[in-house]
Amino acid sequence: MKIIKVRTKPAYEIEIRGGLLTDLAQDLKDRGYGDRYFLITDSNVRQLMAEDLLEMLREAGLPVEILSFPAGEASKNMATVVELARKMVQAGADRRSAIVAFGGGVTGDIAGFLASIYMRGIAYIQIPTTLLAQVDSSVGGKTGVDLPEGKNLLGTFYQPRRVYIDYAVLGLLPLREIRQGLAEVVKYGMIKSQRLFKYLERHSGEIMQLEPEPLEHIIAESCRIKAWVVSKDEKEAGLRRILNFGHTLGHAFEAASAWRLPHGEAVAVGMVAAAKISEKRGLISPEITHRLENLLTSLGLPVRLALELPVSEVLTYLRSDKKARSQWPVFVLVRDIGETVFDPEVPEAMVKEVAEELGCR
Numbered sequence: 001m002k003i004i005k006v007r008t009k010p011a012y013e014i015e016i017r018g019g020l021l022t023d024l025a026q027d028l029k030d031r032g033y034g035d036r037y038f039l040i041t042d043s044n045v046r047q048l049m050a051e052d053l054l055e056m057l058r059e060a061g062l063p064v065e066i067l068s069f070p071a072g073e074a075s076k077n078m079a080t081v082v083e084l085a086r087k088m089v090q091a092g093a094d095r096r097s098a099i100v101a102f103g104g105g106v107t108g109d110i111a112g113f114l115a116s117i118y119m120r121g122i123a124y125i126q127i128p129t130t131l132l133a134q135v136d137s138s139v140g141g142k143t144g145v146d147l148p149e150g151k152n153l154l155g156t157f158y159q160p161r162r163v164y165i166d167y168a169v170l171g172l173l174p175l176r177e178i179r180q181g182l183a184e185v186v187k188y189g190m191i192k193s194q195r196l197f198k199y200l201e202r203h204s205g206e207i208m209q210l211e212p213e214p215l216e217h218i219i220a221e222s223c224r225i226k227a228w229v230v231s232k233d234e235k236e237a238g239l240r241r242i243l244n245f246g247h248t249l250g251h252a253f254e255a256a257s258a259w260r261l262p263h264g265e266a267v268a269v270g271m272v273a274a275a276k277i278s279e280k281r282g283l284i285s286p287e288i289t290h291r292l293e294n295l296l297t298s299l300g301l302p303v304r305l306a307l308e309l310p311v312s313e314v315l316t317y318l319r320s321d322k323k324a325r326s327q328w329p330v331f332v333l334v335r336d337i338g339e340t341v342f343d344p345e346v347p348e349a350m351v352k353e354v355a356e357e358l359g360c361r
């Protein structure tokens with residue numbers, strides 16, 4: 001078992017343990033986050049395991065209701081939030097009720113956002129069930145939804161009370177979804193840890209086989225890095241932007257694909273783009289980009305776009321990036337593996353050239 005502390009205000013813990021869901025009910029009873037619990041999940045996770053969890057919690061005497069929405073990024077919008085909120089009001093949820101976000105990053109972002117605005121804020125806990133959510137989205141309190149104009153454009157910073165990571169649930173997760181999470185793990189290596197990057201280079205085979213030891217290692221290392229960054233800069237005044245490495249173009253690719261391109265794959269290609277821009281800005285040699293591309297490829301992640309996205313649309317989405325100043329993003333670049341640089345002056349022509357090299361038309 002590993003416990004990692006996130007030193008935000010208030011602070012909270014991430015508990016990482018294979019099989020922890022079996023004694024979750026007792027832990028929730030002991031900690032008492034709410035008088036009633038609302039288990040929020042998506043349609044897939046509901047069928048696969050949320051009904052079982054519901055039964056387990058009810059058997060232990062906890063008052064719990066379950067609410068779900070159709071699985072997928074296309075549900076990450078205000079309509080879903082409003083629908084869930086109305087169901088909570090109708091079920092009598094009040095300020096002492098607590099939300100349990102049980103699912104992937106889409107569920108965590110929606111449920112966390114709802115918790116932050118429901119009756120001006122109620123408690124929530126995160127129980128992430130995808131690798132991506134376990135290494136990234138359940139930690140740090142970024143919550144929110146998409147707009148047709150772009151990714152995560154509505155949202156809040158609102159920390160969960162606790163994060164419970166049971167990597168045993170990843171046994172049910174399709175390989176393509178495992179890969180989405182690995183993209184974010186590669187990101188942590190690129191921004192903060194040569195050691196993690198090298199570990200991934202050496203152990204990609206065992207990780208893809210979901211061997212518990214390397215799996216627990218990469219989850220814990222990712223959470224440690226994220227907890228450290230978020231503890232220093234909870235609301236993204238500066239340092240936290242490093243967590244957006246690969247996301248500037250990644251988010252634009254996702255939006256331009258009308259959410260057909262999954263987050264991790266978009267970030268994988270976005271990281272290659274950021275490395276190529278870093279090269280063109282004279283920060284790194286092509287060797288670093290090649291190492292990144294080789295690692296992504298060995299993990300089964302794309303290094304070029306599989307969909308033809310119009311470059312003009314991609315550039316339009318970039319202008320509404322949350323890191324933009326005067327409608328142009330501050331790019332997160334690298335000067336080595338593990339070392340980032342912010343660059344507000346990347347020329348548009350350079351971004352266009354790189355986007356085209358990666359498959360935009």
Ligand SMILES: NC(=O)c1ccc[n+]([C@@H]2O[C@H](COP(=O)([O-])OP(=O)(O)OC[C@H]3O[C@@H](n4cnc5c(N)ncnc54)[C@H](O)[C@@H]3O)[C@@H](O)[C@H]2O)c1
Nearest residue numbers: 044071104105106107129130132136137142169172173263
């Ligand atoms: N808030 C943050 O800090 C943060 C960080 C990274 C990503 N995100 C967001 O996270 C989202 C992507 O998250 P995701 O990749 O988890 O997607 P997701 O939540 O859509 O989950 C992917 C798929 O896996 C299914 N699933 C979930 N757990 C499962 C399990 N154990 N077994 C089988 N199937 C399972 C889901 O039903 C879904 O179909 C994006 O919206 C992204 O913007 C947020």
Ligand SMILES: O=C(O)C(=O)C[C@@H](O)[C@H](O)[C@H](O)COP(=O)(O)O
Nearest residue numbers: 136140142151152240243244247322
């Ligand atoms: O936690 C953060 O900070 C991140 O940037 C983590 C990212 O992996 C994540 O995709 C996040 O949702 C991006 O946030 P945004 O503010 O760029 O929309």
Ligand SMILES: [Zn+2]
Nearest residue numbers: 184247263267
């Ligand atoms: Zn991300």
